[in-house]
Amino acid sequence: MGPFAWFLLAFLFPLTLVKDVNLLCHGDLTDGFIPVPLNESNYHKLWPYNLPLSDCYSFTDGVRKLWVYSTDKSHSHSSTTKPRTEISISLIDDGYTYASGMWQFERQAYVPNGTSGVCIMQIFCSPNADGGATTLMLRVYDGALKYYQQQTVEDNIYDQWFKVNVIHDTAAKVVKVFINSALKLTVNNRGGSIHSFKFGVYTQNNSSCYMESCWKGIKVLKFV
Numbered sequence: 001m002g003p004f005a006w007f008l009l010a011f012l013f014p015l016t017l018v019k020d021v022n023l024l025c026h027g028d029l030t031d032g033f034i035p036v037p038l039n040e041s042n043y044h045k046l047w048p049y050n051l052p053l054s055d056c057y058s059f060t061d062g063v064r065k066l067w068v069y070s071t072d073k074s075h076s077h078s079s080t081t082k083p084r085t086e087i088s089i090s091l092i093d094d095g096y097t098y099a100s101g102m103w104q105f106e107r108q109a110y111v112p113n114g115t116s117g118v119c120i121m122q123i124f125c126s127p128n129a130d131g132g133a134t135t136l137m138l139r140v141y142d143g144a145l146k147y148y149q150q151q152t153v154e155d156n157i158y159d160q161w162f163k164v165n166v167i168h169d170t171a172a173k174v175v176k177v178f179i180n181s182a183l184k185l186t187v188n189n190r191g192g193s194i195h196s197f198k199f200g201v202y203t204q205n206n207s208s209c210y211m212e213s214c215w216k217g218i219k220v221l222k223f224v
């Protein structure tokens, strides 16, 4: 290699490093956000009305496990929705969470092989948006994590922990989903003015008989 080539290498190599460092810094999704204090009373639970909570939920060693069967009852006598075991993170007493600002929901999720046709996370909204009470649903169909029943957010999610960050910018009306810190979905929100984060298992069409998701490291953060 001639001296000029060495010169080029010496010049280009640090540039490559700088680029990687920028990428790494950019990977810290919570920069500018502060965690909101959460205690158990913020974890508002919904589960089939005829069962004890311990038949569809456990909280052991920091892991919240939620499960439901497609044959279970809805979460209340009066509801006609399909069975669910879900947690809604409620920061204020009316059960809703936020109406303005930029919010982030971070946690690790685990879905066992066999769980399908189920929503594992949603951003609830009120009043109803076009086509429903959610502005985001992440569903599992045959091992793929999907935006509703539409595009795939991440393939092959079964049987492993993965990190999910959801950022909802209510001013820009945009929702972003990151899996293991990589941006995987950017969508407009679907209306509604008051929102809250929910997670667990909520039966959808073509579900498996048994549905389960596990969660840990849950944080709600607000952009300041």
Ligand SMILES: *[C@@H]1O[C@H](CO)[C@@H](O)[C@H](O)[C@H]1NC(C)=O
Pocket (backbone or CB within 6 Å): 038, 039, 040, 041, 042, 091, 092
């Ligand atoms: C838990 O959070 C609720 C709602 O934010 C609050 O009213 C309550 O005082 C908190 N309890 C404790 C023990 O911190």
Ligand SMILES: *[C@@H]1O[C@H](CO)[C@@H](O)[C@H](O)[C@H]1NC(C)=O
Pocket (backbone or CB within 6 Å): 113, 114, 143, 158, 159
């Ligand atoms: C899930 O289980 C089925 C049936 O046991 C198996 O055929 C399939 O390969 C498994 N999928 C994954 C991703 O492990």
Ligand SMILES: *[C@@H]1O[C@H](CO)[C@@H](O)[C@H](O)[C@H]1NC(C)=O
Pocket (backbone or CB within 6 Å): 204, 205
């Ligand atoms: C389920 O399927 C029925 C009929 O095919 C449809 O009307 C309904 O909107 C579907 N529900 C969901 C949650 O996709």
Ligand SMILES: *[C@@H]1O[C@H](CO)[C@@H](O)[C@H](O)[C@H]1NC(C)=O
Pocket (backbone or CB within 6 Å): 205, 206
């Ligand atoms: C459910 O699955 C069947 C066959 O597997 C398919 O024809 C149907 O469109 C699916 N329905 C929904 C709502 O996904």
